[in-house]
Amino acid sequence: MSDIQVIETRDGSSSLLIPEMNETYHSTHGAITESEYVFLKMGLDHFREKHKEQKIIRILEIGFGTGLNPWLTTMAVLGQEIDIRFTSIEKYPLAPDLVAQLNYKDQKSGEMSKKLFTKLHQATWEEESQISDQLTLTKVKTDIADFNPDSECFDLIYFDAFAPSKQPEMWSYEVLRKMYDLLTPNGVFVTYCAQGQFKRDLKAVGFETEELDGPPGKKEMTRGTKLI
Template sequence: MQRKIIETGDGSKTLFIPEMDEQYHSVNGAITESEYVYLDKGYRHNQSLEPVVLEIGFGTGLNALLTALEAEKSQRKTTYISLEKYPLKAEEVKQLNYGSLISEEAAQLFEQLHTRLWNSKTTVTPFLDLLKIEADLKTFSFDNLPLVDIIYYDAFGPDKQPEMWEEQIFKSIFGISNQSATLVTYSAKGEIRRRMERSGFTSERLPGPPGKRQMLRVSKL
């Protein structure tokens, strides 16, 4: 899969896939989007004291970085589990500038997140345990995962990869979600919302990040 580095509206970089005409983050701002959708509306919103986060799509590692920084800031012990079928190459990671835009600590942490082994749980900071799983979501068995509290659904868009947004996937996630679990995603498509609701979640549309009118947050009540 060919990927190109592009700069987004807030100065942070992301990856663009020409054959899919799709980028990993919003062109209006990669850090801005992740901070708003996943941290503010997901991680900070959920009240679990020691949350288990499940991320669909490790991608650039930006969501993991922001979560690790927030976990340390709030001293909230967090387990971070992320699924990714196509891990980035080392040379691609080096071209991403999230750490340098945030802090020296963030730059070091970003490198650690990417250099830790796949498919092996590891402690990255006193407040973040990381498990990156190299797997195909379509064939992955969620039965092997612990119960989760927060889900970052950050797969490529449903118009680009519809198989990543099938109802059965949401049913599987619902099955491993703790009571009061929270799922957030940038997509607010009506059919996606209905599939999540049929899977057992209660949904709400929220104002979206810059460049997007709405996003979706669903809960297990």
């Protein structure tokens, strides 16, 4: 993807605009605000509340993008008794010069936040990297069609693909079925999207779905649970 532009969202944090798709990587109402609400509060925090005794949590992220979600996750669990094993797939990794223009490190105070953001992006693709005492990261350069790990190997999925109107193949029944199969029993799937056909397909593959209040700028978002 060429001609990607760095933009500033309403909460002051960076995102990226792809002019040829007229699509941004995050909500223009606030990149950090959206990610913290959708993926941490409604995803990770929800899962941990339901599974308080579980100390190892395996997360799959669809769309590494700017690294915002794994960075915020790393920051959120610092110093806690938890072992996050985070896998993120991305077909088109960003060029280092674009990453250098992102201002996330300036949005969170302290040298540790800057150090962790740098470690995430410097981590070698296809290898497990220890980002903090609480989180290991494996970045995989692939698309969803070619990503075939063992079934039932993730507890939580951050589904952060581009919108269905821009990338419909990512939201197909077949992809959602794969997500269902990759989750452990009682695993959780969370996304910013609340599009009608997507929610119907999510139910059709077997998820128990919840329509939740969305982050700023979005009326709703969706969470699915694999009940067995």
